[in-house]
Amino acid sequence: MPELPEVEIIRRGLEEKIVGLEIKNIEVIRPKTFQGDRKNLWGKKVLNVWRRAKMLGIDLTSDLTLLFHLKMTGQLIFEKGKEKIIGGHPTEDMLGPMPNKSTVVIFSFDDGSHLYFNDQRQFGWVKVIPTSRIEAEEKKLLGELGPEPLEKDFTWQVLKDNILKRKKTPIKVALMDQSLIAGIGNIYASESLFLARVDPRRLVNTITDGEFKKLHQGIVESLQTSLKHGGSTLSNFVDAEGKKGYFLNFANVYGKEGQACRGCPDKVVKITQAGRGTYFCPFCQK
Ligand SMILES: [Zn+2]
Numbered sequence: 001m002p003e004l005p006e007v008e009i010i011r012r013g014l015e016e017k018i019v020g021l022e023i024k025n026i027e028v029i030r031p032k033t034f035q036g037d038r039k040n041l042w043g044k045k046v047l048n049v050w051r052r053a054k055m056l057g058i059d060l061t062s063d064l065t066l067l068f069h070l071k072m073t074g075q076l077i078f079e080k081g082k083e084k085i086i087g088g089h090p091t092e093d094m095l096g097p098m099p100n101k102s103t104v105v106i107f108s109f110d111d112g113s114h115l116y117f118n119d120q121r122q123f124g125w126v127k128v129i130p131t132s133r134i135e136a137e138e139k140k141l142l143g144e145l146g147p148e149p150l151e152k153d154f155t156w157q158v159l160k161d162n163i164l165k166r167k168k169t170p171i172k173v174a175l176m177d178q179s180l181i182a183g184i185g186n187i188y189a190s191e192s193l194f195l196a197r198v199d200p201r202r203l204v205n206t207i208t209d210g211e212f213k214k215l216h217q218g219i220v221e222s223l224q225t226s227l228k229h230g231g232s233t234l235s236n237f238v239d240a241e242g243k244k245g246y247f248l249n250f251a252n253v254y255g256k257e258g259q260a261c262r263g264c265p266d267k268v269v270k271i272t273q274a275g276r277g278t279y280f281c282p283f284c285q286k
Pocket residue numbers: 261262263264265266281282283284285
């Protein structure tokens with residue numbers, strides 16, 4: 001499932017490439033994925049590309065916004081000639097020619113470039129919404145969202161104040177609660193707890209200020225590392241083993257059960273918490 005960095009990577013790429021372009025056409029291959037009247041969008045210019053948690057918005061002229069949710073397997077691929085920007089759920093065929101068999105919507109711009117929305121399992125969607133109604137729509141879709149961890153005003157104190165709203169919850173589960181912090185999923189919850197050396201099973205009310213500080217650092221560091229290694233261009237992608245699971249190469253514990261811990265001679269273990277896999281080192285994380 002794409003997490004915050006995967007969506008942020010495509011947002012940054014698109015911001016650079018499509019702001020100012022005009023939508024020439026929208027081809028809807030899977031009608032259920034596209035909610036709205038595509039005719040309203042012809043000739044509209046791109047004003048802005050933004051992200052909130054794991055949703056991506058493209059603001060257009062005439063008070064229109066395209067709101068994307070990539071869900072489990074959504075990916076967005078921008079192509080202009082040989083240039084390619086890729087974001088979202090990683091697959092082997094995302095490197096190949098577009099469109100492919102998982103393409104559900106194609107946006108064409110006035111400079112000859114295209115944006116492909118691909119989705120193997122087809123839970124993702126894109127909606128046309130009046131820009132002025134985005135906030136209300138966000139609340140409806142996602143409920144109240146916590147602060148964005150990459151914003152400047154996200155301090156360790158903000159983290160602590162928000163997380164402490166769930167005192168009797170294991171810290172890993174609380175980190176993934178979108179109403180406490182926006183956009184942290186399974187990967188970055190596990191990774192940040194490893195960096196902070198905190199056992200994911202500990203209840204929120206046992207975490208000390210010193211640990212909240214380390215956890216805050218760990219969240220920011222793991223997201224930034226992923227953004228750095230996620231790569232926003234094809235050339236970054238095909239680098240080394242980047243092709244497979246580009247966002248997992250940097251991981252310390254996520255997906256590494258049974259492998260040696262990077263901090264000690266012990267092995268990483270996997271447990272299940274609230275139905276999701278948690279990876280950690282029982283020796284390093286207390
Ligand atoms: Zn260890």
